[in-house]
Amino acid sequence: MKKHILVIPGDGIGPEVTTWGKAVLEEIAAQYNHEFTFDEALMGHAGIEATGNPLPDETLEKAKASDAILFGAIGHIKYDNDPSAKVRPEQGLLKIRKELGLYANLRPIMLFDELLDASSLKPEVLRGTDILFFRELTGDVYFGEKTRSEDRNTASDLMIYHRYEVERIAKKAFEAAQVRGKRLCSVDKANVLESSRLWREVVQELAKQYPDVETEHMFIDNAAMQLVKNPKKFDVVLTANLFGDILTDEASQIAGSMGMLASASIGDGTGFFEPIHGSAHDIAGQDKANPLASILSVALMLEISFGLKDEAKKITDAIDKTLKDGYRTGDIADANTDKAKILGTQAMGQKVLEYLKG
Amino acid sequence: MKKHILVIPGDGIGPEVTTWGKAVLEEIAAQYNHEFTFDEALMGHAGIEATGNPLPDETLEKAKASDAILFGAIGHIKYDNDPSAKVRPEQGLLKIRKELGLYANLRPIMLFDELLDASSLKPEVLRGTDILFFRELTGDVYFGEKTRSEDRNTASDLMIYHRYEVERIAKKAFEAAQVRGKRLCSVDKANVLESSRLWREVVQELAKQYPDVETEHMFIDNAAMQLVKNPKKFDVVLTANLFGDILTDEASQIAGSMGMLASASIGDGTGFFEPIHGSAHDIAGQDKANPLASILSVALMLEISFGLKDEAKKITDAIDKTLKDGYRTGDIADANTDKAKILGTQAMGQKVLEYLKG
Ligand SMILES: CC(C)[C@H](C(=O)O)[C@@H](O)C(=O)O
Ligand SMILES: CC(C)[C@H](C(=O)O)[C@@H](O)C(=O)O
Numbered sequence: 001m002k003k004h005i006l007v008i009p010g011d012g013i014g015p016e017v018t019t020w021g022k023a024v025l026e027e028i029a030a031q032y033n034h035e036f037t038f039d040e041a042l043m044g045h046a047g048i049e050a051t052g053n054p055l056p057d058e059t060l061e062k063a064k065a066s067d068a069i070l071f072g073a074i075g076h077i078k079y080d081n082d083p084s085a086k087v088r089p090e091q092g093l094l095k096i097r098k099e100l101g102l103y104a105n106l107r108p109i110m111l112f113d114e115l116l117d118a119s120s121l122k123p124e125v126l127r128g129t130d131i132l133f134f135r136e137l138t139g140d141v142y143f144g145e146k147t148r149s150e151d152r153n154t155a156s157d158l159m160i161y162h163r164y165e166v167e168r169i170a171k172k173a174f175e176a177a178q179v180r181g182k183r184l185c186s187v188d189k190a191n192v193l194e195s196s197r198l199w200r201e202v203v204q205e206l207a208k209q210y211p212d213v214e215t216e217h218m219f220i221d222n223a224a225m226q227l228v229k230n231p232k233k234f235d236v237v238l239t240a241n242l243f244g245d246i247l248t249d250e251a252s253q254i255a256g257s258m259g260m261l262a263s264a265s266i267g268d269g270t271g272f273f274e275p276i277h278g279s280a281h282d283i284a285g286q287d288k289a290n291p292l293a294s295i296l297s298v299a300l301m302l303e304i305s306f307g308l309k310d311e312a313k314k315i316t317d318a319i320d321k322t323l324k325d326g327y328r329t330g331d332i333a334d335a336n337t338d339k340a341k342i343l344g345t346q347a348m349g350q351k352v353l354e355y356l357k358g
Numbered sequence: 359m360k361k362h363i364l365v366i367p368g369d370g371i372g373p374e375v376t377t378w379g380k381a382v383l384e385e386i387a388a389q390y391n392h393e394f395t396f397d398e399a400l401m402g403h404a405g406i407e408a409t410g411n412p413l414p415d416e417t418l419e420k421a422k423a424s425d426a427i428l429f430g431a432i433g434h435i436k437y438d439n440d441p442s443a444k445v446r447p448e449q450g451l452l453k454i455r456k457e458l459g460l461y462a463n464l465r466p467i468m469l470f471d472e473l474l475d476a477s478s479l480k481p482e483v484l485r486g487t488d489i490l491f492f493r494e495l496t497g498d499v500y501f502g503e504k505t506r507s508e509d510r511n512t513a514s515d516l517m518i519y520h521r522y523e524v525e526r527i528a529k530k531a532f533e534a535a536q537v538r539g540k541r542l543c544s545v546d547k548a549n550v551l552e553s554s555r556l557w558r559e560v561v562q563e564l565a566k567q568y569p570d571v572e573t574e575h576m577f578i579d580n581a582a583m584q585l586v587k588n589p590k591k592f593d594v595v596l597t598a599n600l601f602g603d604i605l606t607d608e609a610s611q612i613a614g615s616m617g618m619l620a621s622a623s624i625g626d627g628t629g630f631f632e633p634i635h636g637s638a639h640d641i642a643g644q645d646k647a648n649p650l651a652s653i654l655s656v657a658l659m660l661e662i663s664f665g666l667k668d669e670a671k672k673i674t675d676a677i678d679k680t681l682k683d684g685y686r687t688g689d690i691a692d693a694n695t696d697k698a699k700i701l702g703t704q705a706m707g708q709k710v711l712e713y714l715k716g
Contacts, residue, residue, distance in 0.1 A: 075549065080575070083548050083555035083562070090549045120483040120587050141499070141517055146552040153521040155556035159499055160514035189600075190441050191433060191448045194504040197441035198513035204441070217438070221607035222636075228586055228611040229478050242547075246604060249579035253586040278580075 002035045003306060006066035008059065011045040011089055012279025013289035013345075014072020020349030021070050021294035027356050028302065028311050039066070043096065044074035044089035044279075054092030060099055063270060068305040070297060071274035077281050089279075098138050101268030104169045106176075106304075107133040107248045107276060108262070109231075109255055110296065110316075114323040118256035118332045121228065129231040129254055132180060134173040135244025137265055139165045140195075142241045161195045161240070166202040172266075173238040174210040181235035185216045187223045187243055199240060220247075227251055248276055257331040259290025262297035264304050271305040273297040287344035290329040292319055295352055318355040327351050360393045361664060364424035366417065369403040369447055370637025371647035371703075372430020378707030379428050379652035385714050386660065386669050397424065401454065402432035402447035402637075412450030418457055421628060426663040428655060429632035435639050447637075456496050459626030462527045464534075464662070465491040465606045465634060466620070467589075467613055468654065468674075472681040476614035476690045479586065487589040487612055490538060492531040493602025495623055497523045498553075500599045519553045519598070524560040530624075531596040532568040539593035543574045545581040545601055557598060578605075585609055606634055615689040617648025620655035622662050629663040631655040645702035648687040650677055653710055676713040685709050 007022055009015035022038065029036040041059035048054050063069055074093045079085045096102075109131040116123040144158030170186070177184040186203040188196035200217055207215040218226070220243045226233065227247060231254050239247060252258040258277040265272040275293030283289055295315060303312035326341045333342050343351065365380055367373035380396060387394040399417035406412050421427055432451045437443045454460075467489040474481040502516030528544070535542040544561040546554035558575055565573040576584070578601045584591065585605060589612050597605060610616040616635040623630040633651030641647055653673060661670035684699045691700050701709065 080549060080577075081562075083558040088549065094550070120479055122478055122480055125478040142550055144514065148552055148556070152556075154518065155552040156502065156516055156518035157551045157553050158514055159517055160512065163511040189603075191438060191446065192452070192500055193515045194506055194513040195515050198506070198510075200441040204439075219438075221603045224582065224604045224608040225610055225616065228608060243604075245547075245579045246582045246601075250582040250586060250608065252583055258583065 001306060001308070003067040004037045004039070004065070006062050006069045007038055007040045008043045008069060008071045009040070009046070010043050010072040010074045010279065011076055012073050012281045012284040014074070014279060016285070016287070016289050016345050017275065017291045017294035018070055018072040020291035020345070020352070021298045023349060023353060024295050024298050024315060024356065025070075027353055028314065032311055043071070043092040045076040047092050048087055048089060052087070054087060054089050055095045060096065063096060063100060066270055068301045069270060069272045070294070070301065071272060072294065073275065073277060073279040075279040094142060096272070097265060098143065100270055100272060101138065102265035102272050103136060103138045103165065103267040104172050104265065105135040105137040105244065106264045106266065106300075107135060107251075109133070109251050110260065111255055112260070112320060112323050115256035115260065115332055117336065118334050120253055121231075126231065126254060130181070131231065131234045131251065131254075132176055132236050133244060133248050133251065134169055134176070134236065134238045135248060136165065136169045136239070136241045138267070140241035159193065159195050159242070161198055163198065163202055166199050167206065170203050170206050170238060173236050174206060174213055177213045177236040178210065182212055183214045183216070183235035185218055185223070185234055185237050187218050187220050187237060187239040187247065189220050190217070191219060203238065223247060224250060252276060257290065259293055259329060259331045260296070262293050262300050264300040266304065271301065273301040287346055288330055289345045290331050291345050291349045292329070292352070295319065295349070314356065318352050321355045322348075322351050359664060359666070361425040362395045362397070362423070364420050364427045365396055365398045366401045366427060366429045367398070367404070368401050368430040368432045368637065369434055370431050370639045370642040372432070372637060374643070374645070374647050374703050375633065375649045375652035376428055376430040378649035378703070378710070379656045381707060381711060382653050382656050382673060382714065383428075385711055386672065390669055401429070401450040403434040403437075405450050406445055406447060410445070412445060412447050413453045418454065421454060421458060424628055426659045427628060427630045428652070428659065429630060430652065431633065431635060431637040433637040452500060454630070455623060456501065458628055458630060459496065460623035460630050461494060461496045461523065461625040462530050462623065463493040463495040463602065464622045464624065464658075465493060465609075467491070467609050468618065469613060470618070470678060470681050473614035473618065473690055475692050475694065478611055479589075484589065484612060488539070489589065489592045489609065489612075490534055490594050491602060491606050491609065492527055492534070492594065492596045493606060494523065494527045494597070494599045496625070498599035517551065517553050517600075519556055521556065521560055524557050525564065528561050528564050528596060531594050532564060532571055535571045535594040536568065540570055541572045541574070541593035543576055543581070543592055543595050545576050545578050545595060545597040545605065547578050548575070549577060561596065581605060582608060610634060615648065617651055617687060617689045618654070620651050620658050622658040624662065629659065631659040645704055646688055647703045648689050649703050649707045650687070650710070653677065653707070672714065676710050679713045680706075680709050
């Protein structure tokens with residue numbers, strides 16, 4: 001198979017972790033006789049520094065011309081503490097999601113048995129959890145009109161949804177539920193929000209076309225609670241952009257660490273694959289970041305964009321073995337971890353490559 | 359002390375639990391020679407059934423004339439599954455919050471040692487947690503303009519904040535932090551939302567007036583994660599209406615159950631005290647609800663609205679003893695609970711009264 005992949009390292013720990021995602025792609029290409037070609041482009045703070053633009057035109061062109069995109073992370077503390085900044089790294093990510101029509105963000109909560117103890121949740125609460133989130137990614141209060149009054153004393157963001165936006169992602173979620181546990185939980189705040197009421201209407205209507213899927217509606221506050229209380233009860237979770245942002249970060253603690261979670265953004269064209277963790281500037285450049293989420297993003301890319309299931313499984317198996325043999329990055333180490341087996345980013349990436357080869 | 363208290367039982371399990379909140383108030387009045395008089399009023403589904411209005415005029419008048427309000431719960435499954443309903447129980451609660459100017463919702467996360475094992479979180483993660491949430495309660499996307507297009511295919515809610523709204527609740531939160539752990543964490547989504555950027559600006563400015571308080575800003579997605587990962591790191595958490603709704607429900611799992619959490623809504627006039635749990639129609643009328651959140655709401659009322667600290671402590675001590683002696687409602691029972699000590703709503707309320715009486 002011939003594929004052209006664009007790597008966008010982005011900010012903070014992004015470059016450190018995408019290095020290993022790319023290395024794994026190269027190894028898979030060699031083993032399975034695929035021809036993967038690569039290009040690289042800037043986004044976020046890196047884009048601003050080089051061109052003044054968080055999504056340089058060249059990056060967008062390259063993105064559209066590629067078969068899949070491997071992304072690192074975005075954001076910089078400099079802007080976080082400057083609420084009046086006009087140009088912000090995150091604008092790059094939001095814009096590329098919109099431009100590529102990446103309306104569905106899939107976030108599988110993968111649970112490696114070896115990491116049961118790394119979570120703050122009790123192992124008996126976690127065991128058996130297997131959730132696939134469908135987060136809407138190009139609508140909601142993220143993209144609605146923003147205003148600031150002239151005296152700067154009033155600010156607003158419009159939370160808005162159109163029927164077709166809810167329909168297209170809901171369909172994808174229902175289809176996924178059909179080939180998984182046949183349960184779908186749609187999360188909204190329909191007791192307060194009109195946009196949520198539209199959301200619920202659409203999901204209720206669509207549910208009739210999927211009689212084999214058991215559909216449930218849950219308020220976001222309750223869902224945030226149930227996710228900690230009893231994560232096993234969820235199969236497919238379908239939700240809006242903002243609620244999905246919050247719930248999936250919360251759910252990362254089920255997997256022990258944000259450093260273990262990958263996501264796939266799909267829609268009209270090229271697929272976009274990224275860890276759900278952020279740029280983590282506090283540990284950037286220190287060889288401390290966990291490269292597994294980037295490597296798992298590559299597994300998602302192979303499976304979802306290229307249909308290469310065996311290759312994807314080969315990668316998750318290699319990670320499985322790495323963890324079984326006791327290797328950990330700092331974020332997933334616990335009191336029982338053999339200190340000698342706590343690895344930096346480089347050594348962890350190398351380990352996975354070894355298991356992949358061998 | 360002479361005080362007039364309005365009891366609004368509301369919907370679902372509301373009436374069952376407020377009965378015990380009121381009984382405890384009566385017991386306290388008798389013991390400390392206070393004169394508490396009571397009235398009752400309708401709200402929510404109960405209000406709609408009786409008058410067609412989720413907040414009958416009479417209820418609002420009585421509320422304004424009282425010294426404090428004890429509220430039960432709101433909501434009905436009938437409306438939850440009918441996104442097109444025009445009149446909804448929740449409108450009653452939102453309207454009374456607005457009419458009484460209840461802009462600050464205080465939600466303390468109380469941790470009873472005896473319940474450490476009832477949580478899905480590990481005891482070592484929980485132990486020592488002590489968080490006080492300040493949730494803004496009369497602004498945000500809850501009260502911004504709602505629209506639905508004529509073809510019903512587009513729906514929106516305006517997320518909006520004014521400077522003074524952020525200022526007044528932030529001040530209360532800073533003041534609370536000064537007499538607590540001297541740490542304040544303000545939660546927003548300033549990397550995406552303009553209303554959050556205003557929020558952050560205001561909090562940053564105010565922070566200068568409270569140099570003794572260590573102020574931190576956190577994105578909502580990260581906060582939802584940190585709350586599960588390491589709840590101990592929080593002292594006072596200050597946040598907007600929607601984010602506060604989500605975070606405090608999530609945080610209820612720290613206390614083992616929603617059934618253990620009370621809240622105080624304060625502002626311009628009469629204080630409003632309610633459990634953070636909902637109407638729980640699935641268990642309503644079955645003598646299964648946990649009355650402790652309502653009883654704890656009464657403790658908050660005595661302390662915050664009436665300045666009666668000893669009386670408040672007497673109540674939390676009685677609950678402490680009840681739990682120490684092994685009594686539990688179903689929601690806080692665990693595998694080690696003596697089955698004979700799992701009580702219904704009535705028996706649990708009675709037990710607390712017994713311990714109160716000494
Ligand atoms: C960086 C930020 C804009 C982004 C989001 O909120 O969507 C991130 O938190 C994510 O979840 O991908
Ligand atoms: C019932 C609902 C409107 C309410 C809210 O969202 O504020 C409830 O969830 C709460 O937290 O008090």
